[in-house]
Amino acid sequence: xxxxxxxxxxxxxxxxxxxxxxxxxxxxxxxxxxxxxxxxxxxxxxxxxxxxxxxxxxxxxxxxxxxxxxxxxxxxxxxxxxxxxxxxxxxxxxxxxxxxxxxxxxxxxxxxxxxxxxxxxxxxxxxxxxxxxx
Amino acid sequence: xxxxxxxxxxxxxxxxxxxxxxxxxxxxxxxxxxxxxxxxxxxxxxxxxxxxxxxxxxxxxxxxxxxxxxxxxxxxxxxxxxxxxxxxxxxxxxxxxxxxxxxxxxxxxxxxxxxxxxxxxxxxxxxxxxxxxxxxxxxxxxxxxxxxxxxxxxxxxxxxxxxxxxxxxxxxxxxxxxxxxxxxxxxxxxxxxxxxxxxxxxxxxxxxxxxxxxxxxxxxxxxxxxxxxxxxxxxxxxxxxxxxxxxxxxxxxxxxxxxxxxxxxxxxxxxxxxxxxxxxxxxxxxxxxxxxxxxxxxxxxxxxxxxxxxxxxxxxxxxxxxxxxxxxxxxxxxxxxxxxxxxxxxxxxxxxxxxxxxxxxxxxxxxxxxxxxxxxxxxxxxxxxxxxxxxxxxxxxxxxxxxxxxxxxxxxxxxxxxxxxxxxxxxxxxxxxxxxxxxxxxxxxxxxxxxxxxxxxxxxxxxxxxxxxxxxxxxxxxxxxxxxxxxxxxxxxxxxxxxxxxxxxxxxxxxxxxxxxxxxxxxxxxxxxx
Numbered sequence: 001x002x003x004x005x006x007x008x009x010x011x012x013x014x015x016x017x018x019x020x021x022x023x024x025x026x027x028x029x030x031x032x033x034x035x036x037x038x039x040x041x042x043x044x045x046x047x048x049x050x051x052x053x054x055x056x057x058x059x060x061x062x063x064x065x066x067x068x069x070x071x072x073x074x075x076x077x078x079x080x081x082x083x084x085x086x087x088x089x090x091x092x093x094x095x096x097x098x099x100x101x102x103x104x105x106x107x108x109x110x111x112x113x114x115x116x117x118x119x120x121x122x123x124x125x126x127x128x129x130x131x132x133x134x
Numbered sequence: 135x136x137x138x139x140x141x142x143x144x145x146x147x148x149x150x151x152x153x154x155x156x157x158x159x160x161x162x163x164x165x166x167x168x169x170x171x172x173x174x175x176x177x178x179x180x181x182x183x184x185x186x187x188x189x190x191x192x193x194x195x196x197x198x199x200x201x202x203x204x205x206x207x208x209x210x211x212x213x214x215x216x217x218x219x220x221x222x223x224x225x226x227x228x229x230x231x232x233x234x235x236x237x238x239x240x241x242x243x244x245x246x247x248x249x250x251x252x253x254x255x256x257x258x259x260x261x262x263x264x265x266x267x268x269x270x271x272x273x274x275x276x277x278x279x280x281x282x283x284x285x286x287x288x289x290x291x292x293x294x295x296x297x298x299x300x301x302x303x304x305x306x307x308x309x310x311x312x313x314x315x316x317x318x319x320x321x322x323x324x325x326x327x328x329x330x331x332x333x334x335x336x337x338x339x340x341x342x343x344x345x346x347x348x349x350x351x352x353x354x355x356x357x358x359x360x361x362x363x364x365x366x367x368x369x370x371x372x373x374x375x376x377x378x379x380x381x382x383x384x385x386x387x388x389x390x391x392x393x394x395x396x397x398x399x400x401x402x403x404x405x406x407x408x409x410x411x412x413x414x415x416x417x418x419x420x421x422x423x424x425x426x427x428x429x430x431x432x433x434x435x436x437x438x439x440x441x442x443x444x445x446x447x448x449x450x451x452x453x454x455x456x457x458x459x460x461x462x463x464x465x466x467x468x469x470x471x472x473x474x475x476x477x478x479x480x481x482x483x484x485x486x487x488x489x490x491x492x493x494x495x496x497x498x499x500x501x502x503x504x505x506x507x508x509x510x511x512x513x514x515x516x517x518x519x520x521x522x523x524x525x526x527x528x529x530x531x532x533x534x535x536x537x538x539x540x541x542x543x544x545x546x547x548x549x550x551x552x553x554x555x556x557x558x559x560x561x562x563x564x565x566x567x568x569x570x571x572x573x574x575x576x577x578x579x580x581x582x583x584x585x586x587x588x589x590x591x592x593x594x595x596x597x598x599x600x601x602x603x604x605x606x607x608x609x610x611x612x613x614x615x616x617x618x619x620x621x622x623x624x625x626x627x628x629x630x631x632x633x634x635x636x637x638x639x640x641x642x643x644x645x646x647x648x649x650x651x652x653x654x655x656x657x658x659x660x661x662x663x664x
Contacts, residue, residue: 010664015224015240017313020354020440023553023664024560038664041313042228044236066224067480067589071239097479097586115444115477116573118564 004132009057011039011048013076016066021093021115025061028119029126045075052080052088059130062092069096069104077108089130093117140567144398145356147521153513161516166411170506172426174414176407176519177507178465179430184503188216189461190468191493192269192434196221196246197480198593200256203246207261209483213490218261218299219269219470221245222279227314229275229648232597241594244480245271249601249645251638254282255289264292268299269344269434269468274316274651276303277325278644281634284337288639300341300390300434303329306367306539309658310548312349316648317655319540325630325651327374332631334385341390343371344434350548351394352440354556357405360394361522362529363539363548365412369530370539372421382421386428395457395464396438400518402457403509406433406464408522412530435466442477446572447584450474455492462496463509469493479586546661553663601643608641616642617650624654 010026012019019041026038037055039048052060060080064072073092080086093113096104101112111125141149150157168174171181180186193215195206207218223245225237231249232241241247248254258268263286272279280301287297305322308315315322326343333342347355347364355363368389375385393409395402413431417423437457442450451474458471471489473481481489497503509515536542543549562568569575616637623633637647 015228015230015236015314016244017308018352019313020352020556024354024557026664027553027557028560036664038662040660040662065244066240067243068224068239075239095477095479097588098583115442116570118574119560120564 005033005035006059006126006130006132007035007037007055007057008059008061008126008130009037009039009048009052009055010061010063011043011051012041012063013043013045013048013072014064014066014068015042016064016068017041018065019063021065022061022063024119025063025093025122028123032123032126034126045072045079048076049079049083049085053083053085056133057088058132059089059091059126062090064092064094064096067095069094070100073104073109074107087133091125143357143401143518144396145358145401145525147358147401147518147525153517155513157513157517161520163511166516166520167510171430173418173429175410175430177510179410179432179467183465183506184462185506188497188503189466190217190267191215191490192217192219192468192470193486193490194219194221194271194436194470195486196223197587198242198246198589199597200246200248200253202242202593204257204259204261206483210486210490211266213487214494215490217267217269217468220257220271222270222272223247226275226644227272229316229645229651231601231643231645232594233601234645237594237598239594241597243589247593247597248279248282249597250604250641250643251282251285252600252604252641253597254279255286258286263287263290264296269302270299271302273302273305273308273312273314274322275644275648276301277329277630277634278638278647280329281631281638284635285639294337295339297337298339300344301329302346302392303343304346304367306370306543307346307349307364309543310350310363310367311353311355311552313660315658316651318658319543321624321651321655322658323370323374323540326371327378328629328631330371330375330385330388331378331380332629334380334388338388341388344390344392345371346392348392348394348436350552351396351438353552354559355552356555357396357398357401358522358525359529359548359551359555361405361409362526362533364391364393365409365416365526366530366533366539366542368413369416369420372417373538376421382417382423383425383428386417386421386423387425391431391433393433393435394438395435395461397441397453397457399456399460400515401522402460403464404515404518404522406435406461406466407507407519408526409433410465411519412523412526432467434468434470435461435464436470437461437472439472439476442472442474443570443573444477446578447474447477449572450477451488451492454489455496458492459496459500459502462502465507475584475586478584480589482585482587484585546663549661549663604641605643612640613642613646616640617646620647620650621654624650
């Protein structure tokens with residue numbers, strides 16, 4: 001039996017339109033052999049969690065550059081728990097000050113990548129921490 | 135032996151070891167440069183340039199409540215800033231009031247929260263609108279923000295012809311790069327044309343649009359792509375205005391531009407010079423403009439946010455200084471210098487002050503602004519300006535072949551080109567072929583944390599309550615009438631601006647007016663490209 005590929009939803013929650021990072025990460029993960037679903041912009045946490053469940057995703061990568069990260073990341077985590085999908089790994093990146101990074105990690109975000117992170121580091125993270133659900 | 139690095143510009147244009155007159159065969163000073171303030175404006179849009187007037191030092195500012203930003207505005211003016219520039223929060227930029235569910239977590243975070251005229255009045259409280267020029271970085275809701283600004287002028291008894299400033303209002307680049315939108319491309323451009331038409335008649339010193347390469351570059355474009363797509367957008371607006379029946383010389387003098395100033399020092403200078411020459415030629419030859427003012431490209435500039443690093447943030451002070459110097463050598467009319475802490479959060483007052491001082495230092499200590507286009511005539515720079523021009527014209531030709539910029543956007547052409555360039559550039563950084571000091575070279579393990587600006591959590595609640603109170607105090611019949619008037623104008627044609635001005639005076643909110651746009655024109659759906 002061949003193992004299913006790891007499936008990652010890359011999403012832009014909230015209202016900001018800065019999608020350079022999200023698109024680069026989506027493409028880098030795809031080039032590294034993962035299955036990637038990119039949601040496009042201006043998604044609500046509800047839409048993102050719905051996409052993740054429908055697509056049977058193993059992880060969600062969120063990109064937020066509007067300063068709304070505290071609300072948006074925790075809302076996605078809450079919705080995943082409510083819908084019995086807490087096993088979906090949530091990671092992300094954006095303009096996020098150190099204090100908020102610490103708080104979001106404590107709340108259950110697996111990893112947050114600062115500007116300047118290489119795509120190789122993100123690929124390594126996904127390889128190390130995310131397994132395809134059977 | 136040469137070092138094993140790429141001898142090319144950031145856009146990939148090849149660089150010779152040195153340049154001689156042989157690189158400028160057939161180059162005539164009279165055709166390529168002319169005098170400053172004269173066709174083809176390569177050396178600058180004005181005859182006296184910085185000897186007559188320094189560039190406007192315009193720091194982009196906005197956060198929290200209108201009162202918070204008002205204080206920052208006043209601080210910057212006290213520190214010698216010469217123009218205002220307003221950053222709105224994401225809900226205002228996307229057409230939602232502070233009390234809308236989609237505004238959750240975003241109110242006052244990336245800019246100032248504005249829902250009604252009441253907010254806008256607080257934002258500009260005590261600021262002499264007739265004397266200071268105000269720039270507003272707002273696009274799909276720019277028509278509503280302009281209506282509010284004009285309504286405040288009316289309330290204070292300031293004649294509209296005394297108002298100077300700029301609305302960013304460049305929807306084409308929104309679809310290409312910044313991606314704040316409500317409705318599809320054609321109705322979005324129609325509202326832009328309404329604003330160009332309205333200000334040309336009634337607010338003659340206001341720039342109704344700032345045709346922006348900044349966001350195109352920040353989204354990952356090369357300098358050549360930025361130059362080309364920005365000018366293609368400009369061509370798109372001129373075509374739309376001419377189709378409306380406007381005489382080109384009635385509105386073109388008030389079109390303004392906005393370019394990014396990135397790390398490649400000479401390429402950025404060449405880009406601004408090439409932009410002026412291409413625009414002058416396009417306006418004269420393609421659109422038959424007769425007034426020189428219609429042909430001269432005036433531009434705001436901003437140092438490249440995307441080049442700033444979160445690692446070793448103080449290095450950004452040096453980056454910004456070099457980029458700002460390139461903007462000045464390129465002949466910019468206005469400049470925003472980024473603050474070193476912006477990869478972490480909105481800037482602190484201390485960081486903004488250093489950024490502003492960087493401009494003042496270039497202006498008053500270096501003596502650079504005392505000579506117009508001081509690099510003009512250098513074999514290398516003139517050759518590079520010609521190369522930038524040729525490469526951009528090639529792209530503009532491709533956009534024309536696709537049927538113009540609106541069609542090109544619908545087909546995803548600029549978006550795909552930019553996403554490809556962004557990815558290529560990232561891979562070069564990952565491989566260390568493109569050096570980012572402090573990140574992929576000279577990295578340091580231990581980072582000192584910096585002080586950064588925190589937005590009070592109560593802002594969202596207070597702003598939501600405030601808009602609720604304003605809405606509750608209105609006459610609902612009047613509100614319904616105003617919304618109906620706007621819907622009818624959107625459906626049947628006619629300029630939206632007079633209707634919007636009446637509506638905001640009756641405290642109809644930004645979100646309610648945006649809802650009319652949503653209902654009448656429908657929502658834009660982006661092609662998913664990555």
